[in-house]
Amino acid sequence: MNNHQRSIDHAGKAAKFIADLERTDWHNEAISFLRTKRDAGTADLEEWEELRNLASQVKDNVLSNLDSYLLQFEEKATANGVKVHWAKDGDDHNRIVGEILTRHKVASLVKSKSMLTEECHLNQYLETQGIEVIDTDLGERIIQMRNEAPSHIVAPAIHIRKEEVGALFHEKLHTEAGASDPKYLTEAARQHLRTKFLAADAALTGVNFAIAETGGVVVCTNEGNADMGVHMCPVQIHSMGIEKIVPQSRHLGIFTRLLARSATGQPITIYTSHYQKPKTDGEMHIIIVDNGRSIHLGKEKFRNALKCIRCGACMNSCPVYRRSGGYSYGSTVPGPIGSILTPGFDLEKFKNLPFASSLCGACSDVCPVKIDIHEQLYAWRQIVYQEGALPKSKSMPLTIAGKVLARPKLYDALGKIMRSALKWMPKFLTHNRFNAWTTGRDLPTPPKQSFKAWYADNRKKN
């Protein structure tokens, strides 16, 4: 496989997405709605900016003491009767989950939302072991039935229309043909999932926050699906990235206030569950997963990305994400945050993602932990260039532009030539497949004179 094929072609995938204009508008509005709710949910909180600053500072402290916090967490959790495991990568994680399930002869696992297990491709692994995996968040269940990945980290099925869900449920759950009322479809899913909760032998959740001080983990849901699974099953497993640590329980005050407001504008998720100890006669496991995060920690300019609490506000605010869809990024976490996390894990594969942005900065403005997202996007572009990973269509014009801009006289002369040339040049010379800039937009009318000449005429005289 050559390198070019290995990298995600965001622009190409986005072009396919926007070919359906009506659906693109619908998708844009669906995502914008989340952003509008976020704005309404944060507007009357006077201390909002103070909270963001504190969250960012707490996460700074976490990253600079991550090793000792993780050890403290392990010690407390172990004292609570929890079995703690460490996984260096996705394979390691999946193997540990598989071993726990095999030991307990688990035939069916109920799972609540976890971007980490998406990252590790856990479902696929367990299915090859003959274990049934049921995603229990409604959106996740929908995409699981469609054999798709989430297109958004908070609203995984936001790209699917209710008529499509209706058709899917008609096929899989035998709902009435043509029915697309969300209330009716949700009730059908409730009945279906209740039978799965009752039949499951083990439950697995992601982790929103892990408290070093108490050794417990916190999971936030609106549906209550994490708790339905965890409390019904004798075995509970919680998979967390190493960066999910908060130092003390009082720091949860900051993060629980920020998370749901940033995600959907709710003051808090309906359920904020704190799992500290196993239930009577039950087993509780926590798997601490690295999978490249400790390496990312060493990248000074980019380590702030590890502060992310996965609220999705950056993608809801991104004009590119809203009109290109989650799948155009080809990564587990899409949108602006995905575009600064993924190049650190695999630069060749994700080198195009830092360019999937207008650098407008809306993402950084809304980030609840103040990650400098658009600045990191810009910094990644420089690295992609330095590593020689830019495609020729970008690197050649940049090299030429660099040479021209470094020579003022050459720049003046070329400017003069282009101002007259653009008037008579046939259109196919500028508007062709080698010039992506003119795809979907026109060149401006050339001005009569250069800005330099205009300035000399109009301002210097005064």
Added chain:
Amino acid sequence: MSKESILQAIRNNKPEGIKLPDLPISPPKNENLLATFQANAQTSKSRVVLMTSIPDLPQWIQENYANCNQITSTWSEYSGNVRLDQVEDPNALSTLDLAIVESPLGVAENGAVWISDREVPQRILPFITQHLIVVLDRQHIVENMHAAYDSLDLAGIGFGVFIAGPSKTADIEQSLVVGAQGSRSHTVLITG
């Protein structure tokens, strides 16, 4: 060992020690915590009812939960017909219609109530029941999540949850639907 290699990589790569910021933030200023609690709970589709407005509790429950046959209660003021001390398997609660439980803590800024396995030993109870009533003393409402966590001792419990309303989802075209996987309705009974 994965553990040692992960910790070593972190030690090699982590930034210099950065101190924790001081907490808490802006001091509480709310004078009517109950009114704020009520308003925010209703936004999350909870129902808030003052005990003083209920002359006869059994009659009120009969009227408001007419279709509920299996009822359990951990509150001394009301006894249901399902006894929790006889329940060993959580699956046995799958046909429960109504649960009445007490909460030691409510949060004004979001209408959430705290329930832990201190109050309710059967952890599944507030989730598996079709309908939930939470009894909360008005004196136990605090301003915000900072005050809430200050008053909790997480290390002393096995499980605890903030519940801010009935189970809900907006996963199908962002239409809000109440009654996803957990309880279909959530009522807070205010005492005191």
